[in-house]
Amino acid sequence: MGSEIIVVIVVATALIFDFTNGFHDTANVVATSISTRAMPPKLAVGYASILNFVGAFISLEVAATVAKDVVEIQANSIGLLAVFGGLVGAIAWNLITWYFGLPSSSSHALIGGMVGAVFVAEGADSIFFEEGVIGKVMVPALVAPTLAFIVGGLAILVLYRIVGRMRPGPVTSGFRFGQVISGGLLALAHGTNDAQKTMGVITLALVANGTIAADDFHVPDWVVVSAATAIALGTYVGGWRIIKTMGSRIHKMDAAQGFAAQGAGSTVILAASHVGFPLSTTHTISGAVIGSGAAKRLSAVRWGVAGNIVVAWVLTLPAAAVIGGATYLVTRLFGTGAAGPIVVSTLIVIGTVLLFVRRSHQGAAPGVVPAAEGAP
Amino acid sequence: LIATVVDWDALLQVIWVSLVAGVGVTAAWGFALLGSARAIEVGRERRVAEAAIYAVVGVAGLVAVVAAIVFGIVILTGD
16 A cells, blocks of 8 residues: 555656646747747747647657666665655756756756666666666767757758848748747657656656566556646746746847757757657757857857856756755655655645745746847 | 767667758748748749749748658657
């Protein structure tokens, strides 16, 4: 009975993480459309949440990678508590970076949290450090934003070559309409890659509980539907504060740049999803945004802000791992039953409410999107 | 170490697909805009043949974008 309660808590925590993932990453998906005035903020967020939901049903390759290729979980309560610790580590890091307005990576927070918690719980032998963490997470994590930077830069150079002599009016209108398509693809890509990570973690918990045999990996339908719903709801609720950083503080974009950045970001994420790489949508779209700006004019990019983002990226894996490991240890103070997860979950809920109250008093509200106001 | 642990086939596939699709689709959209805008402009000046050529360019660009998106989603959902 105790393990069943832990499974329920882990699944609920995973879905809350999925919600915070959508909440945190809304900015990545919609900021470009909003900053170029391709779509009004509320419409952009609603549109993105619907396509996030749809995207979650496209593929299961990333879920398989997260569930099988990064860590190995034992089918016992220790394994379940490790999954719980990893999730809490990721949620805590997401909340911290959200609070300070830093575009971090929910994906790397999740992987980092899992690795840290499993490392503390079951030792280094349970981490697939080479083929899993390095081969399927860290190397793609470096390649993806670089690739998006190059694709975004090349795309905007080609676009300017094609439409450079046209009158600005039709070009801007055309690219704003194009951004409805490219923004939709980006939301679809986000749902595909990010929702699958939660599916992978829930499946991992089900394996730890013995509900699914380790040699019969499959993602149950209810897991797909619930993960899709959670990320879509999180996206809808949105992360308005981060929109400011992503949309206007890196550089001011025109509609063609927005279209190129979204196209580059979505193709890289979708291609990676197809082969099962759990990428960071944050890293990838940031790379594309910076690439589209740098190709036009290096000085148009506010490299200081871009540098702050890079620092946050670098911190994500180790910070989430430390929090994940620490959470596991705190949970184990209460034994291997359900008491630890119940206490830690309660503390996380209280901490989250306090952060939201504090944040709301500081005035982050929907509609406050300077990028939209200041865009040309 | 990295050379042996990375799935290079998958990574190279991501790289070339992203380059071709990312640059190709945006370029195709650019041609769709160019073709449609120019077709309207020269059509107003009654340069019918030129307008028809631009219209073909515009339609071809649009078809390429739609085809690439549909093809991509079919490939993804085919797993």
